[in-house]
Amino acid sequence: MKNEWPLWEIFIRGQHGMSHRHVGSLHAPDAEMAIKNARDVYTRRNEGVSIWVVEANNISASSPSDKGPLYEPSESKVYRHPTFFDIPEEVGAM
Amino acid sequence: MYAQMIKSEATQDDPEKLAAFQARIDAGEKIEPKDWMPEGYRKTLIRQIGQHAHSEIVGQLPEGNWITRAPTLERKAILLAKVQDEAGHGLYLYCAAETLGVTRDELTEMLLDGRMKYSSIFNYPTLNWADMGAVGWLVDGAAIMNQVPLQRTSFGPYSRAMIRICKEESFHQRQGYDVIRKMAEGTPEQKKMAQDALNRLWYPSLMMFGPSDKDSVHSAQSMAWKIKMNTNDELRQKFVDQTVPQAEYLGLTVPDPDLKWNEERGHYDYTDPDWSEFFDVIQGNGPCNTDRLAARNKAWDDGKWVRDGMLAHARKKAARKHAAE
Ligand SMILES: [Fe+2]
Ligand SMILES: [Fe+2]
Numbered sequence: 202m203k204n205e206w207p208l209w210e211i212f213i214r215g216q217h218g219m220s221h222r223h224v225g226s227l228h229a230p231d232a233e234m235a236i237k238n239a240r241d242v243y244t245r246r247n248e249g250v251s252i253w254v255v256e257a258n259n260i261s262a263s264s265p266s267d268k269g270p271l272y273e274p275s276e277s278k279v280y281r282h283p284t285f286f287d288i289p290e291e292v293g294a295m
Numbered sequence: 296m297y298a299q300m301i302k303s304e305a306t307q308d309d310p311e312k313l314a315a316f317q318a319r320i321d322a323g324e325k326i327e328p329k330d331w332m333p334e335g336y337r338k339t340l341i342r343q344i345g346q347h348a349h350s351e352i353v354g355q356l357p358e359g360n361w362i363t364r365a366p367t368l369e370r371k372a373i374l375l376a377k378v379q380d381e382a383g384h385g386l387y388l389y390c391a392a393e394t395l396g397v398t399r400d401e402l403t404e405m406l407l408d409g410r411m412k413y414s415s416i417f418n419y420p421t422l423n424w425a426d427m428g429a430v431g432w433l434v435d436g437a438a439i440m441n442q443v444p445l446q447r448t449s450f451g452p453y454s455r456a457m458i459r460i461c462k463e464e465s466f467h468q469r470q471g472y473d474v475i476r477k478m479a480e481g482t483p484e485q486k487k488m489a490q491d492a493l494n495r496l497w498y499p500s501l502m503m504f505g506p507s508d509k510d511s512v513h514s515a516q517s518m519a520w521k522i523k524m525n526t527n528d529e530l531r532q533k534f535v536d537q538t539v540p541q542a543e544y545l546g547l548t549v550p551d552p553d554l555k556w557n558e559e560r561g562h563y564d565y566t567d568p569d570w571s572e573f574f575d576v577i578q579g580n581g582p583c584n585t586d587r588l589a590a591r592n593k594a595w596d597d598g599k600w601v602r603d604g605m606l607a608h609a610r611k612k613a614a615r616k617h618a619a620e
Contacts, residue, residue, distance in 0.1 A: 217323075217324045217325045217451075218324075218325040218451055218454060218455075220455060251327065278372070278376055280369075280372065280373045280376060280466070280470070281376050281380075281466055282466065283465035283466045283469050285466075285469075286466075286469040286470055286472070286473045287473075288469055288472060288473075289544060291540070291544050292472070292540060292541040292544045293537060293540065293541070295436075295465065295468050295469050295472060295541075
């Protein structure tokens with residue numbers, strides 16, 4: 202059995218109301234220690250009001266080579282952007 | 296609005312904790328799912344966010360009705376994209392509600408058996424293409440009026456969902472205005488259709504903001520908790536003030552003979568909708584209540600084998616992977 206501590210991805214909420222954002226990773230034996238370590242590694246200058254830790258193993262990611270099939274279809278759908286429609290100035294912001 | 300007549304739940308919590316909680320809200324802090332919160336706050340929010348989510352989902356039906364019959368391929372693609380956005384809005388909101396300890400299936404079941412409501416507006420039919428214009432312009436316009444202030448609501452996940460939704464709504468209203476403008480500037484028959492759509496949807500749109508403030512007895516607690524940011528009449532007035540010039544630009548007449556600019560107030564005076572009709576629709580007696588619920592129930596029942604099949608497949612795959620390890 203491997204004795205290496207697992208890798209954790211660390212997410213910090215910078216301010217009340219904001220989403221947690223990924224700030225980096227670290228190793229820790231369990232979630233509780235990962236939070237403690239994250240406190241020391243990533244919030245030494247008051248960077249956060251809340252910490253989330255997720256074991257890196259549990260993150261599934263899209264692959265960069267799937268860029269085409271994933272995102273190209275939205276390129277032709279320009280009408281999803283409000284500026285696609287001409288709205289006369291007289292009627293106000295919309 | 297998308298959430299109408301949300302009754303604030305009574306709360307029986309330790310007064311000291313309640314005061315500290317209120318102080319956080321007054322200081323503009325956001326409440327997050329794992330923070331302590333009064334039971335009444337939690338329950339009221341589940342009901343409000345749930346009703347909001349249901350409205351996004353049921354709200355796809357009146358517009359979905361016209362996707363296959365859009366007049367051009369471009370209009371069809373646009374309408375499809377708009378309805379797809381609404382599905383997304385429903386999902387953001389269900390997820391926000393789920394952080395409060397209710398499950399997606401519970402919320403769905405409460406919609407399907409009528410224990411939870413959705414906005415009264417979606418119980419009106421969409422009779423022709425002009426209605427696609429009027430819905431985007433008026434219904435999404437009214438929704439925006441309500442959702443913009445909710446970006447500042449006290450519950451973090453709700454506020455963040457609103458911020459995301461508001462970014463997407465501008466497209467909805469503009470595509471609607473573009474549709475109705477084409478018709479208003481078209482042949483006399485088309486212009487007549489545009490006017491007819493406005494005539495039918497004007498008052499139902501005003502009803503979206505909920506009953507008049509004098510009959511809206513549940514607001515105070517929700518406003519203190521920053522679950523509700525404005526009174527119903529405030530938002531309705533804002534909507535009227537914004538929409539009247541837009542109708543005038545189109546050469547359309549708002550179906551309210553008493554509508555007029557009040558110099559002194561700096562607002563339009565307008566006629567309230569027929570509130571007995573509103574309460575009737577809420578009670579289930581609108582023109583489309585039965586159809587809408589039947590459509591959602593059918594979608595849920597017909598989708599069961601897909602949901603079950605996907606889950607069975609995922610479980611099988613996980614078991615196989617487990618066995619290989
Ligand atoms: Fe929406
Ligand atoms: Fe919308």
